[in-house]
Amino acid sequence: MLDSITAFFKRILAAIGRWLGLVFVGLSWPFLAARGWYRQGNWLLKLPVVALVTLLALLYIYFVWQTQIWTGFNPSYPDVYKFSERKFSAGQELPAADGQQAAATPNSCQTSGIVDVAADLTDFNVNQNAWISSMLLYKLGLFGISWDDTPFLDNKASFQRGVNLVVRRTSAELVDTIGRVRGTSGINGDLQKARGNLQFDESSWYFGMHPFGPKTPTPSYYRAAITNLRNFNTDLGNCKAIFDGRADNLLQFIDHVSSDLGNTANILADRSQKYSYGWFDMRADDRFWFAYGQLYANYGILTAAGADFQQVIAERNVGRLWNDTLGMLQAALRIQPMIISNGPEDSSFMPSHLATMGFHLLRVRSNLVEIRTVLGGR
Template identity: 90%
Template structure:
């Protein structure tokens, strides 16, 4: 009996090694053929080939480095802003620091928006502190024409950045449509409008494209312009030349859209978890996970900032405890950082379902936001 089991395992191992050998030969054959051709070529041919291979090697080293090094990544980053020390809601006129005579001649000053600050800083984190992965040439080329999103490596940071950017995009739309104007009837703020347009730009544009054919402006250039637009708005707001309409119904609508986005992401995670539970061998589990993580990462900062911008509404409607509970749930979710993303069965003890775990935390946050929204709309 033992001999038959041993023979069976040997046959399986022989089949695996034979298969791996065929794969290696298939991958190595073009390089071996090129080596033979290169050895018999003259230097007029060899030098351009050497230059091309060297350039490609440098590009790949840079590309791999950028995908693996996450500069400025800090799940506790909202603490740096010290929002609890802000005493006034966004757009509220600040009292003069000096006596009445000085106050009479001093220009008016208003409280800037923490939400706008965080949105600008998150975009800066994506495109200045880090390279924007989705529009890099080697990311667009993929792995032997296979999208990096369909592989288990080098796509986590790109998915995370897209998750962060989706939140900033939605926030910019809210600022333009409701929060950055009085009751939605005043004129649209020009800087916010430009920021929204720039942030809506295609996430994967490089210097050249095929659809349409010709040169293009790369994605990071548009996002960097959006940073300037957002900071210009806050400069005008600090001088009381812009509007931040911090009413309860604007906060309610803002939370409604945040909850809607999180619900959609939870559905995506649930679908992947239920229908593709291949454990460590699900090639798309990692980008689903890190996109959701990026959304929570950005929402943690945006909602922390919204708590400062709408502090008067939150105090008047007595939702401070619920608000802080929501931020605590986001903190807890951001502690989940597995080295390898597994999409196994939910009852598996060997290959856990990280997607189901992330979906659980997203739904907890969404449930609290729905409760806050109910309280805000019920009075």
């Protein structure tokens, strides 16, 4: 038994050694091939090459730094908003401050926590951090191979895309249902602009091939969406915008969130079942971190929704279920393995982190479906 275990680890180490050797050869051969040409060239040729190599080195240092440093990452970030201290649902008129006459003060209404979190998550993606998916070196890949097909430098990009999926969905819900009284009011202009900006292509750089020519990069559109969302909340705080906090709007919002979670769980299950290569599955890490980003964003959005729809939640008596769901999201966000493994579910050596994340996704989704049932049953 001991001999078989020793032989198993020897095979793993040998495979890793061969793989690292191939990677080293692949990375070094262009430089070795160019060495002879460079030594024979004159300085008119050497100086541009030196400048180009220096520029690429600086770009790669910046790129690696941005992919590895996650500024502002905090799985407990919803606590900063102190939503539990809010006494009014979003859009409700606030009473005048003590000692002030109601007639002498302008109307003020409760702003939306959902809008605040959506704007801050986008700020986290494109201002506190670089938006990885549209960076030139990310688009170029590793010698033409997409970074998503390698185990390197793609985790943050996948996480950001998971966050952005939730923000996009939220912006659509705000435009279509929550930010208007259906049938009696028009679409809010700021929310409409925010949705349009957030739907923009995630990988656009300053120049593109389809179509050919200069482009506005993705982060510029997302930064514009932040401004649009904050403008809406300013108008809402001045009672000049609408937040329709009805139970059917919350029900539809939850329905779409649970649908997105179910889709991601299916993607994880498919990858887990068909490509259970343990530590050697090159796509397991980006699948995992996309799902993690989705849960990260949903934790903040659903915490905010609990405050924005607090009257509905109290009337329908779903407070316990809601808090249970947030607790499940907290538990899921505590899973942060250093190396993502996609092994067989019964493996003793290479765990299945995708199956684990899929389990947590389905737990949250199950609770959301139960909340939806309660909301729709009355």
